[in-house]
Amino acid sequence: MSRKPKKSASEYAQAHRRREQKYILSITPPEGVPISFTRAGIGTRIGAQLLDLTITYGGLIALILLFSTVIAIGYETGEALFALLAFLIRIPYYILTELVWNGQTLGKKITKVRVISANGRRLDPHQVVVRNLLKEAEVFTPIMLLFGIMSSSGWVQTIMAVWLMIVLAIPIFSKQSQRLGDMIAGTCVVEVPKIKQSREITDAGKPLADTFVFETNHLDHYGRFELQSLEGILRDASTSRVAHERDVEVARTIAKKIGYTDRFSSADARKFLSSFYNAQRAHLEARQMFGDRREDKTHRARETDHS
Template sequence: MKLRWRKNSRATLPAGELVPPEGVPLKLEVAGLGVRLAAQITDVILTLVAAVCLLILVASLGFSAPETLMAIGSLMFFIIRVPYYVLAELAWNGQTVGKRLMKIKVISHDGKSLSTHALVLRNLMKEAEIFLPATLLLTLDAATPLASGLALGWIAAGLMVPLCNRYRQRLGDLMAGTHVIHQPVPVLLQDLAGNPAPRTSRKEGFVFLAHQLDHYGAFELQTLETLLRAQEASAERGRNLKQDATIEAVVEKIRQKIGYANKVPAAQRLEFLRAFYNAQRAHLEQRQLFGEKRKDKHYTAKGAPS
């Protein structure tokens, strides 16, 4: 499922929030440059420490002359760094140690699983965008101002790319079709059965008999729960005629299906649906205790589709 930005997202959504084509907001906030830099520094320190440890081991064993230790250390840093980023993001689904600590991760722009090709490409481009010019900049001196200026301009241009696109993608992300987001925090929704709708003037409420609850299964119950949650969310923004028409159609469909004779007033339709949801859920859970799992309305007593 490809993600896109809502046209008026700046007016209605927090900066960086993504929405799919269906229009339902997904809390996938794009990671800022600060938190990405902190994760990058953490990963660089880890790989640098590993390279230094190997360099000390090589020097202590006498495998290299002192004048070549710097070149060998740079090579070890490169050999450790590139596989580390690729393998870590493959193993941890788009995260390195630094990204895990900063609670950010890499995702595919089209919503699919991360591919090895994309991770290899984005991390190899990181070498060309950041590490190679940074290495050149560190090895140059005042005697070569033109080369130093070119290396500095290279780094500056690479850092400007994320500032010029809405997903904060660097060049490697643009080529690989990825971007970095804050890791979503799982939220447990409130149990609808534990929060019944407020009663209206109807004192007796809505009562459903066992034979009326045998028409639907778990699938229909989940569909009704989705509808009720959507109505709760839309209540904060205000109701509209289309939503009222949907609620009326659902209520009438359920009444006809279960044989509920009494007409439901417009002011009590949501109360009716909430009461039916609670009764239907309790009925299915009770039947499940006896080993019967009703998947949907086509289920029969023998457990096969009707």
């Protein structure tokens, strides 16, 4: 019996990269600078959902117990009250937390995932409302019917069981791991990236020679996610024509976005990006010391919306 030839180290590395690539979601916002995210795994999303259910139903049970101490509640009345309060607690909880915390509920914060807009723009209230209202029709109402709440028909329970299996299977086979609500709302659930700005790229304590000068108003446009994308570009040490053209395009896009009016040649594009990276990183770290965590370029719009 012939043995299969062992894979070389490079073949293992290529296979690992292919597996990782399956979970990468690349989004190009209107500014034209691509941002890569890691799609949240099904297990992580279920974990976040279980945490949120623990929070919401913990509050629900507390309210039911409070009502039962004040007035006598029969089984049918308790069932109707349970269904009503569950709806009234869930909807505001999911919508308000995702609006206030930029696509995160408490469960998503703990598991480090968030909802983003699939078109690269900021997550707007309409998308948040749509995806969470549809969650009621997709998951919560079928679960209540399945367990005999609001209906005791065996046919209804069977249909709901089949429906739930279909709904849970959709994110597994979806290209972007989207459930129905995400597809309709135009949203995706991604991991919150762990940004590690290494000293290989920049040293905040050692200013570079001949760097560009950026004012505070230049640095108020981008956040941690965009900085991570720029870091990926700076890590690419390629000197090819394609890489140079990419650097020039990204540099000019950033300059236009932040209102940087000083001219620079295409030969200085790389230096511009490096200088901007240094300044932007230092700016974000300084803001974070005062409790201002700027996650992405949409923070100004969110501040305006909530003011």
